[in-house]
Amino acid sequence: MDAQRLDSWKDEMTREVMKAESLTELQTVRHQWLGRKGKITNAMKGLSSLSIEDRRTVGQQLNGIREYALDLFAQREQEMELQEETRQLQEEVYDMTLPGLWPDVGLLHPITRTRRLIEDVFLRMGFSLEYGPEVEDEWYNFEALNIPADHPARDMQDSFFIDLPGMVLRTHTSPVQIRAMKKYDGALPVRILAPGRAFRRDDDATHVPMFFQVEALVIDRGISLADLKGTLNIMAHELLGDGIKTRFRPSYFPFTEPSMEMDVTCASCRGAGCRVCKETGWVEILGSGMVHPQVLKNGGYDPLTVSGFAFGLGIERLAMRIFGIDDLRLLYQNDMEFLSQFQPYTGRPGL
Ligand SMILES: [Zn+2]
Structure with a gap:
């Protein structure tokens, strides 16, 4: 080397x-x-x-x-x-104007979006959210709401009873009214919104066995029918637009007295009358009323010193109205092609 x-x-x-x-x-x-x-x-x-x-x-x-x-x-x-x-x-020359690959983004279901819209309206009015069990005690689902033993809703034909004695899949979100009153334990005001699932033995073009409801309950001193109408009118305008008209019709529910249903102008004919609204120009969207004195008592409130109102509405029907869906069952078929047309941010703000 x-x-x-x-x-x-x-x-x-x-x-x-x-x-x-x-x-x-x-x-x-x-x-x-x-x-x-x-x-x-x-x-x-x-x-x-x-x-x-x-x-x-x-x-x-x-x-x-x-x-x-x-x-x-x-x-x-x-x-x-x-x-x-x-x-x-x-x-290698790049064409910067070519569209990029857009990632598939998940969407919220129209029912979820409608529920959130409703919640948003009421949270801004000072309501708080309450939830109750879907497998409900018959007392909360029926008795406490003044629904007598011989009422058709208590028939095996209409409700899903389960193997546990005295238990039922709740047929409406109204039992949360009683649960909320028990929870508030006499305190005022009670101002709650209870969204959730309900179950009935129905299955056709306008009914499904599992559906979503929103229940509202207000209890305080001096609550009147005017408070109920005012609240519902605010909700209708917030959800369906300022151009909407509402009307109230007397009705009957075991747990409210007096009871009334609220109609809004038909979306198809804008009040002129068509097949959808059976030529009346109106469609019903919810049931409501002043809380029945017996129901107040069942919840631990004294009907002589306080009063209240309650209402319940089906989220599906409102979702169909807001998103322009004409068949209730479409909401439950999980058809991606159908669901993906409801892109966020294309319609109303907040959706
Ligand atoms: Zn119409």
Whole structure:
């Protein structure tokens, strides 16, 4: 291993490096010099067979060559990467105006969106949300709401009774009224909104066995029918637009007295009369009334000192109205093509 031969290594290595035409070729050359069995590595291993003096001079020389090699390869690698990048930029022309790939974004179901809209209206009016169990005690679902034992709703034909005695899949969200009164335990005001599932043995174009309702209950001193009408009118205008008209018709529910149903102008004919509204110009959207004194008592409130109103509405019917859906069953078929047409932010704000 003589000094002159080692001197020529630098030139030899530099020529090989400059001849390499790709990063892969450069790696091969690097391996031949600096790899585990490369020339420089081998030469360094051979140092131990030299005399102490030679070992020092040759060792220093080899170290110098190794430093030179490391720099040379690093520099050349960087140059080649830069060249490759420049070549790509020059050869590959990108059309920045092409539309990108849009990721599939999940959507909220029209029922969820409608429920949230309703919640938003009432949360702004100071209501709080309450929830109750879907498997409900018959007392909460019927007796406490003044529904007598011979009422048709208590028939096996209409309700889902389950194997536990005295339990039923709740037929409406109204039992949450009683649960809320028990929870508030005489405190005033009670101002709650209770969204949730309800179950009935119905299945046709306008009924499904599981559906969503929103129940509202307000109890305080001096609550009147005017408060109920005012609240419902605000809700109707917030959800269906300022142009909507409402009307109230007397009705009957066991747990309210007096009771009334609210109609809104028909969306199809805007009040002129059509097949959808049976030529009346109106469609019913909810049932409501002043809380029956017996129901107040059942919830632990004194009907002589406080009064209240309640209403319940079907979320599906409102969703159909808001989203322009004409068949209730479409809401439950989980047809992605159908559901994906209800993109967010295309209609009303907040949807
Ligand atoms: Zn109509």
